[in-house]
Structures are given as C-alpha cells and as structure tokens.
C-alpha cells in the first residue's frame with residue numbers, strides 16, 4: 032500500500048473483533064509513529080495504552096463518570112457555522128442511517144454513541160496526553176502523531192478510530208492515570224481488528240473538493 036492509498040484507506044472503524052492486539056505489534060506501531068514531525072521537534076505528545084484489565088477499568092470509570100464535562104477546551108466550537116456544521120450533521124446522519132437508527136430514536140442514538148466508551152469493542156485504547164501549558168500549535172502536532180499511528184497501524188492490518196469523546200472525562204481520567212498537575216488528556220483512540228461484517232464499518236465519509244480547500248497562486 033503506498034502513502035496515497037493508505038491516506039484513503041484509513042477510515043474510522045467503529046466495530047471491532049475481540050481479538051487481542053499483541054503488545055509487540057502496538058510497540059511497532061508507536062515506534063513508527065514517533066517519527067511524526069512537530070514544531071521545534073518538541074514532540075509534545077505522550078500516550079497511555081490500555082488493554083486487558085486496564086481497559087476494563089477505564090470502561091468502568093467511564094460508566095461511573097459520564098456524562099462528564101469537557102471544560103474549557105471544547106471538542107467543537109459552540110454554534111458551529113457553515114460549511115462545518117453541515118459536514119458534521121451529514122456524517123452523523125449517514126452513520127445512523129447505516130445503522131437504521133432514525134433521528135427520533137434518541138435512546139438508540141445515545142446507545143450507539145455510548146459504544147465510544149467501550150472503544151467500540153477494540154482490544155486497545157490509547158489516550159493522548161498533552162501538557163496544559165502547550166498552545167494550539169502543539170495540539171496540532173499531537174494530531175500529526177495520532178494520524179501517524181493510524182497509518183502505521185493500517186499498514187499492519189490494524190484499524191483505528193480517534194475518539195475525542197473521552198474529552199468529557201478528562202478530570203476522572205487524569206486522576207485514574209495519576210497525570211501530573213500540568214498534564215491533561217486531549218483525545219482517545221480505539222485500536223484493533225475491524226469487524227468486517229458490521230454495517231457501521233461500511234461508512235465512508237466525504238471530503239470537500241480540492242478547489243474548496245486549496246488555493247493555487249502564482250503557478
């Protein structure tokens with residue numbers, strides 16, 4: 032798989048087989064991803080991987096702590112505007128349509144959303160830790176690390192879903208992991224083997240056309 036193919040083949044997988052992900056394979060994935068770039072080579076990332084009983088403990092923590100509170104660092108800006116608002120809406124609608132959960136079925140949609148807090152059945156969860164003193168630049172660099180993990184995983188047949196939903200549990204997670212005073216969880220990620228039979232995994236999100244997002248000057 033070349034890079035262009037990998038960029039397209041990486042999709043968010045939201046149903047996994049229970050098969051464990053060996054620690055050695057996870058180490059290989061993270062070892063490849065740590066070569067992600069960061070401004071000034073700060074490498075402002077740290078990740079905590081949970082599997083087995085640690086994963087079970089985090090899932091239990093989520094159940095006990097939800098809905099939680101996202102704090103000042105919101106997942107989406109309030110009153111999201113166009114075109115972002117419609118893009119978000121469409122992605123959600125497409126996903127629930129695949130699952131046959133209509134808009135009126137609030138309980139059904141909530142139940143599906145709550146699968147986030149079980150890593151959608153994935154055997155491994157990653158949590159991305161950043162120092163609160165870091166600025167938006169370093170948060171962007173964390174994203175490069177995360178995308179690198181997703182691609183390195185894909186190359187090894189391992190699927191992923193980034194999960195900022197965990198942001199609402201930043202406070203209990205920080206206590207659970209014993210994070211330093213200045214540290215916080217930015218985001219989570221599910222990692223494992225895709226359940227190829229699950230309808231939700233056929234979801235393919237759209238992207239804005241190139242000319243909507245890129246401007247070419249002086250060519």
Ligand SMILES: Cc1cc2nc3c(=O)[nH]c(=O)nc-3n(C[C@H](O)[C@H](O)[C@H](O)COP(=O)(O)O)c2cc1C
Pocket residue numbers: 041042043044045122147192193194195196197218234235236
């Ligand atoms: C930082 C980040 C956080 C995300 N958080 C969640 C999440 O909490 N739950 C979820 O189901 N998907 C989450 N996603 C997945 C996005 O919805 C998904 O990337 C987007 O719809 C594009 O689809 P694709 O990943 O399949 O290409 C997240 C993606 C990113 C990059």
